[in-house]
Amino acid sequence: MYGSAVDTVLHGTARESFEAIDMLKQVRTGTYQPANGAVYPQAAFGRNLKQIAQLIKANVGLQVAFAEV
Secondary structure (H helix, E strand, O other), X not given: OOOOOOOHHHHHHHHHHHHHHHHHHOOOHXXXXXXXXXXXXXXXXXXXXXXXXXXXXXXXXXXXXXXXX
């Protein structure tokens, strides 16, 4: 769909987005073990923090992250 995009900015952004999605699919979240006995709350905020920690530990190049409260 984006391959024939006239706007090269849109085409590049779309390609980078799909590459990022492919990279994130390869992250093994099931094997993540929190360090130092960390326990994440079961609410949405805790799950978000755990996902951020997983991405940091997976070394995917995460530079900025946020979690809503």
